[in-house]
Amino acid sequence: MDMEVTAWHSLHSAMNAQQDRRPFSRTALRRIMVFARPHRRRIYRFLLLSVLTALLAVATPLLAGKVVDAIVNGADTGTVTRLALLIALIAVVEAGLGLLTRWLSATLGESLILDLRTAVFDHVQKMPVAFFTRTRTGALVSRLNNDVIGAQRAFSNTLSGVVSNVVTLLLTLAVMLTISWQITLLSLVLLPVFVVPARRMGARMAGLQREAADHNAAMGTQMTERFSAPGATLVKLFGRPSDESAEFAARADRVRDIGIRTAMAQSAFITALTLVSALALALVYGLGGYYALRGSLEPGAVVALALLLTRLYAPLTALAGARVEVMSALVSFERVFEILDLKPLIEEKPDARRVPEGPVSVEFDKVSFGYPSAEKVSLASLEEVATLDDRGGTPVLHEVSFRAEPGQMIALVGSSGAGKSTIAQLLPRLYDTDAGTVRLNGVDVRDLSADSIRDTLGMVTQDGHLFHESVRANLLLARPDASEEDVWDALRRSRLDGLIASLPDGLDTVVGERGYRLSGGERQRLTIARLLLARQRVVILDEATAHLDSTSEAAVQEALAEALAGRTALVIAHRLSTVRAADRILVVEAGRIVENGTHTELLAAGGRYEELYRTQFERPSSDGDRTAQPVR
Numbered sequence: 037m038d039m040e041v042t043a044w045h046s047l048h049s050a051m052n053a054q055q056d057r058r059p060f061s062r063t064a065l066r067r068i069m070v071f072a073r074p075h076r077r078r079i080y081r082f083l084l085l086s087v088l089t090a091l092l093a094v095a096t097p098l099l100a101g102k103v104v105d106a107i108v109n110g111a112d113t114g115t116v117t118r119l120a121l122l123i124a125l126i127a128v129v130e131a132g133l134g135l136l137t138r139w140l141s142a143t144l145g146e147s148l149i150l151d152l153r154t155a156v157f158d159h160v161q162k163m164p165v166a167f168f169t170r171t172r173t174g175a176l177v178s179r180l181n182n183d184v185i186g187a188q189r190a191f192s193n194t195l196s197g198v199v200s201n202v203v204t205l206l207l208t209l210a211v212m213l214t215i216s217w218q219i220t221l222l223s224l225v226l227l228p229v230f231v232v233p234a235r236r237m238g239a240r241m242a243g244l245q246r247e248a249a250d251h252n253a254a255m256g257t258q259m260t261e262r263f264s265a266p267g268a269t270l271v272k273l274f275g276r277p278s279d280e281s282a283e284f285a286a287r288a289d290r291v292r293d294i295g296i297r298t299a300m301a302q303s304a305f306i307t308a309l310t311l312v313s314a315l316a317l318a319l320v321y322g323l324g325g326y327y328a329l330r331g332s333l334e335p336g337a338v339v340a341l342a343l344l345l346t347r348l349y350a351p352l353t354a355l356a357g358a359r360v361e362v363m364s365a366l367v368s369f370e371r372v373f374e375i376l377d378l379k380p381l382i383e384e385k386p387d388a389r390r391v392p393e394g395p396v397s398v399e400f401d402k403v404s405f406g407y408p409s410a411e412k413v414s415l416a417s418l419e420e421v422a423t424l425d426d427r428g429g430t431p432v433l434h435e436v437s438f439r440a441e442p443g444q445m446i447a448l449v450g451s452s453g454a455g456k457s458t459i460a461q462l463l464p465r466l467y468d469t470d471a472g473t474v475r476l477n478g479v480d481v482r483d484l485s486a487d488s489i490r491d492t493l494g495m496v497t498q499d500g501h502l503f504h505e506s507v508r509a510n511l512l513l514a515r516p517d518a519s520e521e522d523v524w525d526a527l528r529r530s531r532l533d534g535l536i537a538s539l540p541d542g543l544d545t546v547v548g549e550r551g552y553r554l555s556g557g558e559r560q561r562l563t564i565a566r567l568l569l570a571r572q573r574v575v576i577l578d579e580a581t582a583h584l585d586s587t588s589e590a591a592v593q594e595a596l597a598e599a600l601a602g603r604t605a606l607v608i609a610h611r612l613s614t615v616r617a618a619d620r621i622l623v624v625e626a627g628r629i630v631e632n633g634t635h636t637e638l639l640a641a642g643g644r645y646e647e648l649y650r651t652q653f654e655r656p657s658s659d660g661d662r663t664a665q666p667v668r
């Protein structure tokens with residue numbers, strides 16, 4: 037039984053080896069050591085236990101041989117009983133040691149998973165927004181799950197697989213050779229007969245396995261895409277369900293065929309292995325019996341040899357696949373390190389300051405900016421492309437300068453794609469400027485702590501994102517210590533109290549995937565409620581009411597006006613009423629501020645603003661900014 041398990045194992049390893057042939061670096065090994073260091077006590081204990089277990093494993097066959105000899109030589113019953121009791125004792129100790137070893141290896145492996153996971157999670161959290169705009173979430177999650185587990189496997193497999201098997205193998209071989217080197221060597225002659233074809237078959241199976249994996253992945257994508265609420269809606273409205281079914285069935289069919297072939301290959305492998313070891317066993321009995329009859333070998337030695345032989349094949353087959361197994365799992369380690377090595381583009385300075393107290397001024401000083409290229413922020417393997425796009429860095433903003441005095445409200449207007457949202461994103465330091473400085477209360481945002489920026493700045497974007505959590509959790513994100521009353525007050529002011537109160541679970545209602553169960557306008561009002569709750573000193577509204585109809589907008593405008601009162605505000609406007617209320621209007625075109633003044637001043641100047649005013653703001657039905665791209 038034990039042998040079967042290891043045989044499966046080595047066949048699988050042979051298949052995996054074909055998939056990942058990349059050599060690993062010595063530095064990776066060194067870094068694994070760093071992760072292992074805190075656990076070294078456990079590792080030593082584990083190794084010690086492995087040696088002990090191996091010693092016990094050879095003791096039992098030897099004792100069994102002694103029992104046979106005692107019987108043949110007509111010893112007293114006391115001797116036999118003592119030997120039998122010793123065998124029983126060893127079995128009990130072996131069982132205990134087995135549990136202890138397993139406990140140690142499980143703790144080791146799981147602790148390593150914990151360390152790696154938290155390290156990766158913490159690191160990824162530090163990555164800039166640019167990283168997340170490029171990477172596939174799925175690829176990232178798979179690093180956290182599959183690769184971390186793969187890395188752990190490399191670790192425990194080397195320990196339990198290689199180390200303890202080598203010890204068992206050497207000890208067993210040594211003991212067998214001392215009993216009869218002729219029989220031992222002969223019984224090993226048959227080994228290549230099954231190891232060689234197994235390797236060749238492994239290579240062939242690998243191709244099939246890869247194909248199955250591709251099909252499975254494709255089916256997975258198809259399911260997650262089509263079985264989400266928006267996807268299912270799309271298929272029902274425009275799709276062809278029968279085509280979808282046929283495609284899915286063809287893939288599933290191929291996976292079935294591969295599954296059958298793999299099962300047969302595995303079964304052939306195990307049968308071959310069982311056969312070879314049975315043949316070797318026959319050889320031991322035949323040859324051993326011959327020697328015993330001739331008197332050159334004790335009968336007990338024959339029994340001992342036969343029992344030892346059954347314990348020899350299991351570690352042998354395990355080791356046959358161990359090398360490749362460890363190698364492929366090391367690749368997982370490397371893939372984890374690859375993530376840990378990504379340098380966060382935006383880092384807090386060690387001596388980061390807080391935003392000075394009091395009302396806050398906002399200043400852009402000759403700010404130029406281009407979105408970073410993929411090469412700078414991402415990993416090819418995470419984007420699932422061969423090479424990273426090194427384009428990008430094309431300037432989006434050119435020497436943008438303006439200043440909002442504490443308490444002032446600045447409106448940004450301009451055609452879609454002009455760079456308004458980009459300006460908004462530089463303020464909370466979602467990106468760093470290429471040239472020039474962004475300041476909050478006179479301090480360069482690069483000198484401020486992330487915490488302090490979060491406490492100071494509130495932002496509502498066009499596509500207000502909600503976590504798949506309760507309404508309450510989504511609201512408290514900005515101010516975890518807010519009271520129930522504060523929460524309801526914010527909801528009331530954003531005109532959402534009625535809706536939330538009518539929900540069966542009230543504040544505890546989970547707002548579905550991407551807040552799907554709420555309408556666009558409701559979602560936006562919830563993010564506005566979040567802003568009202570957090571009461572930051574600077575407020576950025578990026579087309580914050582674009583999804584609201586005119587009735588609810590009028591209501592929410594009131595709440596927003598309240599939220600903006602006495603605060604410094606940057607408002608990306610899409611309604612004339614907002615623009616008119618602003619202390620200053622900046623007209624942004626192609627990344628530059630082309631006009632700057634009050635509504636009356638700019639209208640009088642008869643420039644771009646006047647043109648925008650005529651085409652966008654005057655006719656309420658054609659609200660140009662409504663079609664603007666969402667903030668990315």
Ligand SMILES: Nc1ncnc2c1ncn2[C@@H]1O[C@H](COP(=O)(O)OP(=O)(O)O)[C@@H](O)[C@H]1O
Pocket residue numbers: 169407432450451452453454455456457458459664665666667668
């Ligand atoms: N994440 C991004 N990566 C690369 N380019 C971007 C990104 N986001 C926006 N852009 C580009 O930057 C320019 C300005 O965009 P944006 O600031 O969103 O315009 P606005 O908000 O004024 O409509 C556009 O040309 C847009 O395509």
Ligand SMILES: [Mg+2]
Pocket residue numbers: 456457458578664665666667
């Ligand atoms: Mg925008």
